[in-house]
Amino acid sequence: MAYQALYRVYRPQNFHDLAGQQHIAQTLQNALTKQQFSHAYLFTGPRGTGKTSAAKIFAKAINCEHAPVAEPCNECAACRGITSGSIADVIEIDAASNNGVDEIRDIRDKVKYAPSEVRYKVYIIDEVHMLSTGAFNALLKTLEEPPEHAVFILATTEPQKIPLTIISRCQQFDFRRIPSSEIFDRLHFVVQDQKIDAEDEALQLIAKASEGGLRDALSVLDQTVAYSDGTMTVQDVLDVTGMVSDQMIRELIDGLEAGDAARAVGKIGELLDQGKDPLRLIEQMIFYYRDLLLYKTSPDLEDLLTRPHVDDAFREQAERVAADRLFQVISQMNDAFIEMKRTNHPRILLEMAVVRLCLPANISQAVPTETSFVGDALEKRIATLENQVKKWSESPEVMIRQEKPPEMSQTRAPRRNSGLRVPTMQINHVLDEATKEELRELRSVWATVMTKIRAENVAAHAWMLESQPVASSLQGFVQAFKYDFHCQMVMENKNNIMELVQSIVQDVTKKQKTMYPVPEETWTKMKKDFIERSQSSQEDKSEKAEEDPMIAEAKKLVGPDLIDIKD
Structure with missing residues (x-):
């Protein structure tokens, strides 16, 4: 191909060009000049921040013919060969498509052989969090004690998915999001080098929209240059990225703050008819x-x-809107944004959120949202208990005389397990196949599961909070709930809680399991019955094994009632 994408042309070739990561560049350069670099590194951070580029620069620096050096020369045969990818001793592996045990075993078998062209063998494993559990176990020993000629560099965007046993064997470097000012400077250098005519505001908009990723910024610049005719303008960037101009957003906010629902919804309809994405639109509003x-x-x-x-219009708008109103709008829009990501009709939820924000404060507060049900109920319950405690502390004697047995009985907790249909047969099947290893594995990641549930659905997190897995097999697990009401809500599958929990468990454990909710009291009884049944079954088996064969044959011939056994 005669043309190369800009992010490939301007990929950093030395540590000096690594934008926004001076703390990492300085540490690696010091280690290189002192010849004190490690055998294993873990580069973590958002996409497009230079993790793989830093790994290749490091590979060139340790194999440069002029080593030890702080920067690769990029002129010797080793540097040029690593840059072009022609040296077989520097191996780049995509763990997303090579995540099995066999691929890692192949590395383990070949790493012991000395390099053929350069001084060090370097294994760069990108997206390493995609490796399976077996692959991580296969890599463990090699990563701890590799040959002297081998260096491992692992790169990932999700370090929380990597086992701690792997992380503890590596030097970890956290790549930061690149500041917009540095991205703008880099884009300005690129357009000057490529002799592209572009407005500074357009470059600033690209830098802001890239969310700290230089590769994304260069990709958007490349696409916008191809789209624009002559000078690259702000409107060209808006058309390419699908973003909405500040002027349109300001007009929408003016209508919303004026309480003009028709105007605000009309402006949203106009933007969506132009092909704007509802999710991107509400994100810009937030x-x-x-x-x-x-x-x-x-x-x-x-x-x-x-x-x-x-500008002046933005300053005037900031002065006009109260701070409490800003907190309220951001919170409600964020809730709507979360719900919009999980529906097939995000436009309806967006319009509903805008109409709710246009209502007067006393009316909008009366419109419930899904995540407010649990909080409101808890607040009411706490207020009731506080009032009762206050009355008792002021006049306990009067309270005792006023409290009558019938009234006290009415305040008792509702009857437990009423109306709950526990899937006894399925739970017994899980118990038959359950193992301690499966339960231990599930409990070790349960905190991660709950974090993901909270991010997806706050109400589901509230129902699941007072519960824990108590038994687990390959196909299912039993979840014991402290409160029957919570168990009932989950069993009735309100708001698809069951599907959400099972999906997140599958995503975290890589195993498809069905959840069987059960109240704690019912679980205690079922567990006791299962243990007794298991012990009885074992005793029956032992009795049958110890019975004399002659007596067993006699029972078959005449029956056990007619036999008198004497020693």
């Missing part, structure tokens, strides 16, 4: 309100805003 809040809190935080510059 960030716009966030900018208003930061600027209202302190105008000195202008560098942290997502907009290229602050």
